[in-house]
Amino acid sequence: MLAVAIVGNAVCYHSFERALDPTISWGDSFWYSAVSITTIGYGDLAASTTGARLGTVVFIVLLGLMSFSLFFGMVLDAVAIAVNNAQKGLGRAMAKDHILIVHFPSEQRVTQLIQEIRSDPEQGACEIVIVSDAIDELPFTLPDVIFVRGSSHDIETYARARASECRMAVVLSPDYGNRNSDAIVAAAVSVIDRVKAEIYIVAECLDEKHRPLFDSCNCDAIVLGMTIAGNLLIQEVHDPGIAQLIEVLSSNRRGTTLFSIEVYDDGVAYNEMARALLGRSVNVMAVNRGLETKTILDGLDSKIGDRLVYSATQRADWHGLRAMSGC
Numbered sequence: 001m002l003a004v005a006i007v008g009n010a011v012c013y014h015s016f017e018r019a020l021d022p023t024i025s026w027g028d029s030f031w032y033s034a035v036s037i038t039t040i041g042y043g044d045l046a047a048s049t050t051g052a053r054l055g056t057v058v059f060i061v062l063l064g065l066m067s068f069s070l071f072f073g074m075v076l077d078a079v080a081i082a083v084n085n086a087q088k089g090l091g092r093a094m095a096k097d098h099i100l101i102v103h104f105p106s107e108q109r110v111t112q113l114i115q116e117i118r119s120d121p122e123q124g125a126c127e128i129v130i131v132s133d134a135i136d137e138l139p140f141t142l143p144d145v146i147f148v149r150g151s152s153h154d155i156e157t158y159a160r161a162r163a164s165e166c167r168m169a170v171v172l173s174p175d176y177g178n179r180n181s182d183a184i185v186a187a188a189v190s191v192i193d194r195v196k197a198e199i200y201i202v203a204e205c206l207d208e209k210h211r212p213l214f215d216s217c218n219c220d221a222i223v224l225g226m227t228i229a230g231n232l233l234i235q236e237v238h239d240p241g242i243a244q245l246i247e248v249l250s251s252n253r254r255g256t257t258l259f260s261i262e263v264y265d266d267g268v269a270y271n272e273m274a275r276a277l278l279g280r281s282v283n284v285m286a287v288n289r290g291l292e293t294k295t296i297l298d299g300l301d302s303k304i305g306d307r308l309v310y311s312a313t314q315r316a317d318w319h320g321l322r323a324m325s326g327c
Contacts, residue, residue, distance in 0.1 A: 104132035119252035276325035
């Protein structure tokens with residue numbers, strides 16, 4: 001209807017006004033219709049003939065203003081619905097190469113996780129998509145943080161979260177007081193793996209006895225948060241200061257932090273490398289070889305596929321560490 005009003009008025013204006021002024025073009029006619037229907041009215045063009053004025057009354061005053069108001073109202077409604085859907089997590093996340101956080105155990109827990117991600121030089125600029133059906137909308141507003149509401153066991157939820165385009169997924173325990181939380185986490189991991197097997201998935205497991213739940217799903221890493229916290233509490237009782245050190249090393253926001261890198265060469269003596277790197281403020285902590293963690297480096301040579309764990313102020317890859325150590 002809006003198009004009919006614009007075209008009809010332009011035809012009337014061009015037909016009647018051109019008889020008096022041959023310089024009037026179709027462009028002038030459509031310009032006159034556009035500025036009239038939007039009530040702007042620059043005054044550079046005006047209808048002077050009876051036919052053109054009648055066309056303005058019919059197509060602009062009666063038909064055009066009504067259709068323009070209706071169209072503008074529909075646009076505002078569509079924008080309002082889109083904004084509301086985004087806040088409620090009912091829309092589709094327009095993100096790519098993002099980090100997926102599954103479940104929302106508490107505002108404090110999720111906020112702390114986001115802050116750690118933002119403090120990582122490599123991940124800090126990534127968009128974050130949160131998936132949960134435990135909340136109606138996010139209780140906070142942070143840049144580049146998107147909410148998708150839905151079940152963590154529904155593959156359609158991950159389609160809206162664009163999980164197939166994410167770089168990694170972190171699956172949190174939905175409820176730290178629920179013994180069934182580990183089963184919920186393992187099921188979510190299975191669904192994400194079905195979406196795309198190449199996604200790097202880190203899962204939170206509350207009870208070490210439930211670790212076999214993750215054996216049947218392709219989970220790249222399992223973090224036993226409650227077990228680690230319990231061990232650290234007892235360790236701090238006997239050896240005060242360890243908790244403070246772990247807090248610093250495990251955070252991206254405070255000084256030296258822990259890094260792990262993949263090893264690409266065989267036969268490099270880890271002990272010699274560690275000694276050389278100490279002078280460069282890089283402290284080699286351990287070597288992960290499969291499921292075994294080796295903290296004693298004497299007589300231990302590198303194998304392709306190892307993961308070297310070290311503490312430093314900034315990340316370096318395997319070749320960078322070899323160059324720094326001269327090994």
